[in-house]
Amino acid sequence: MxxxxxxxxxxxxxxxxxxxxxxxxxxxxxxxxxxxxxxxxxxxxxxxxxxxxxxxxxxxxxxxxxxxxxxxxxxxxxxxxxxxxxxxxxxxxxxxxxxxxxxxxxxxxxxxxxxxxxxxxxxxxxxIFGNPFRPVAFASTWRTSTAVGVAQTMYDARDFGAMPILADALQDAGCENANVLDHCRDEKQTHVRGCWVVDLVLDKS
Structure with a gap:
């Protein structure tokens, strides 16, 4: 593939x-x-x-x-x-x-x-799996209280309407990874519980 x-x-x-x-x-x-x-x-x-x-x-x-x-x-x-x-x-x-x-x-x-x-x-x-052709090295410094709070709220509620806000929080924390930010901001993206970006923010293995 x-x-x-x-x-x-x-x-x-x-x-x-x-x-x-x-x-x-x-x-x-x-x-x-x-x-x-x-x-x-x-x-x-x-x-x-x-x-x-x-x-x-x-x-x-x-x-x-x-x-x-x-x-x-x-x-x-x-x-x-x-x-x-x-x-x-x-x-x-x-x-x-x-x-x-x-x-x-x-x-x-x-x-x-x-x-x-x-x-x-x-x-x-x-x-859920993200793009296996473009793995992301997620920096722990991007897991600010704001980013984690937004991600946890979406995860618990199964409502991912705040993905653009998560992108802003990650960018404020120093994330400039286009794959991460574009995934959060693309209005055509489907987001479900287990979203690869949300799981990375929440440090779920």
């Missing part, structure tokens, strides 16, 4: 496959977190269509575990009811959700999400 095809490909599966082939390009553990963010984003789009509240509980717990709010054991416990439901559920959503819940047992991510993905998932993948 070339940089141009990464930026323009309509195939989320191809993007994820390429990101998998470049796992070492990210900080230790970062690729796994990014892939889990893709999964969580995918199921958030299906929130009202999930079979019952046990699945929504499991999804919320997955996000909390990813952010180290709850332990792995607490995550597993939160998934208990959803796993039991899957023993008898005959829903078209059950198969992709089985893939999601394999995270409870530590299985590697597979392609179940991308075989069921909505078209907009490709933009979320690009937002």
């Amino acid at each position: 070339t940089e141009d095809s990464w930026l323009t490909s309509p195939d989320a599966n191809a993007l994820i496959s390429f990101a998998r082939s470049r796992k070492t390009a990210w900080r230790r553990g970062a690729w796994g977190r990014k892939m889990r963010q893709v999964w969580c984003h995918f199921y958030r789009q299906l929130w009202d269509r999930l079979p019952d509240d046990s699945f929504r509980t499991a999804l919320t717990a997955a996000e909390q575990h990813m952010d180290k709010v709850i332990s792995r054991d607490e995550f597993r416990y939160a998934c208990t009811d959803a796993l039991q439901t899957l023993h008898w559920l005959k829903s078209p959503l059950s198969n992709p959700f089985v893939g999601f819940l394999t995270q409870v047992e530590g299985s590697k991510c597979n392609d179940l999400v991308t075989r069921h993905h909505p078209p907009e998932l490709r933009e979320a993948v690009r937002d």
Whole structure:
């Protein structure tokens, strides 16, 4: 895959496959977190269509575990009811959700999400992984209280309307990296929870 095809490909599966082939390009553990963010984003789009509240509980717990709010054991416990439901559920959503819940047992991510993905998932993948052809060395001095505060508010609220404000805060802190600033200021960009710039500001691995 070339940089141009990464930026323009309509195939989320191809993007994820390429990101998998470049796992070492990210900080230790970062690729796994990014892939889990893709999964969580995918199921958030299906929130009202999930079979019952046990699945929504499991999804919320997955996000909390990813952010180290709850332990792995607490995550597993939160998934208990959803796993039991899957023993008898005959829903078209059950198969992709089985893939999601394999995270409870530590299985590697597979392609179940991308075989069921909505078209907009490709933009979320690009937002979460960034551009693997242009890695950014993020300076710790850019993590000012203002930048971190703006990023944390957006992350918690899942509302990324303040991305241009984050760009201003980063620039005030000395960031002149065009990839970072342009990503924040481009009105056509899709931003989701796990956005690569927001994660860098919040120092999430």
